[in-house]
Amino acid sequence: MANDSTDKSLDSLVLPESLDQVRITSLPPTAYYISDFITEEEEKFILEKIESAPKPRWKQLTHRRLQTWPSDLVNNKLIDAPLVTWLSEPIVSRLKSIRLSKDTESTDIFADSPHQKPNHVLINEYPPGIGIMPHKDGAAYHPVVCTVSLGASLCLNIYRTKDDGTLDPEPAWRILQEPRSLLITTATLYTDFLHGIADITEDVELSEQTIANWHLLRSPHEFEEGRNIRKTRTSLTYRDVMKVSKLGGKLGLFQKK
Numbered sequence: 001m002a003n004d005s006t007d008k009s010l011d012s013l014v015l016p017e018s019l020d021q022v023r024i025t026s027l028p029p030t031a032y033y034i035s036d037f038i039t040e041e042e043e044k045f046i047l048e049k050i051e052s053a054p055k056p057r058w059k060q061l062t063h064r065r066l067q068t069w070p071s072d073l074v075n076n077k078l079i080d081a082p083l084v085t086w087l088s089e090p091i092v093s094r095l096k097s098i099r100l101s102k103d104t105e106s107t108d109i110f111a112d113s114p115h116q117k118p119n120h121v122l123i124n125e126y127p128p129g130i131g132i133m134p135h136k137d138g139a140a141y142h143p144v145v146c147t148v149s150l151g152a153s154l155c156l157n158i159y160r161t162k163d164d165g166t167l168d169p170e171p172a173w174r175i176l177q178e179p180r181s182l183l184i185t186t187a188t189l190y191t192d193f194l195h196g197i198a199d200i201t202e203d204v205e206l207s208e209q210t211i212a213n214w215h216l217l218r219s220p221h222e223f224e225e226g227r228n229i230r231k232t233r234t235s236l237t238y239r240d241v242m243k244v245s246k247l248g249g250k251l252g253l254f255q256k257k
């Protein structure tokens with residue numbers, strides 16, 4: 001059970017004292033990387049929940065499939081509904097428990113967001129050879145993305161736009177995301193840059209010089225030969241959708257006349 005009271009491996013989970021200790025300093029503001037954000041038991045439990053979700057939960061794209069919790073956005077709006085417990089616990093409370101800095105008045109990463117916590121989770125599954133095109137996440141969300149990686153490692157590429165506004169196809173930076181890690185991207189990294197994952201079966205030329213978060217990795221020795229052979233990697237992206245509508249209000253149901 002991935003439950004904080006029964007999971008003994010939680011004793012080995014040492015979270016940073018504050019986010020400023022795990023900032024990826026070589027990147028534009030701002031990104032944070034925590035290599036051990038969840039335990040192996042929690043990872044396994046969440047992967048089982050994803051796997052056992054009813055078939056219609058999956059949206060099948062050409063090469064990739066995804067789940068959207070609690071539901072898809074409609075015109076950038078979320079229909080008000082709580083997240084299922086296996087997505088909110090322990091991850092959301094753990095996100096809320098980490099302060100930005102050690103200052104006593106310091107707040108957590110969602111303190112300024114409309115609902116003070118994420119209300120939406122996208123689950124993306126990437127088999128080897130499959131990635132996601134460079135993109136921005138757009139205006140529907142408060143500009144904070146918390147990505148928990150499950151199952152395997154891969155590189156997230158960060159891209160610049162050229163002066164003429166077109167995409168520079170060469171990634172400007174690469175972030176290596178290990179299983180059970182948390183990556184937080186916010187500020188200009190959210191608003192001004194694009195991100196994507198290459199459609200490759202192996203991440204190559206991995207080193208201290210080429211990977212922005214090398215010093216924050218749990219196991220840099222695993223990539224000593226500069227290679228990461230892709231296996232299926234699943235990501236949970238937690239965000240706060242800014243506009244939330246009450247379904248009852250819209251349909252005139254449940255309303256007192």
Ligand SMILES: O=C(O)CCC(=O)C(=O)O
Nearest residue numbers: 122124137147156235237
């Ligand atoms: O899987 C990831 O790490 C990135 C996913 C992503 O960019 C998105 O869902 O918008």
Ligand SMILES: [Fe+2]
Nearest residue numbers: 135136137195
């Ligand atoms: Fe994205």
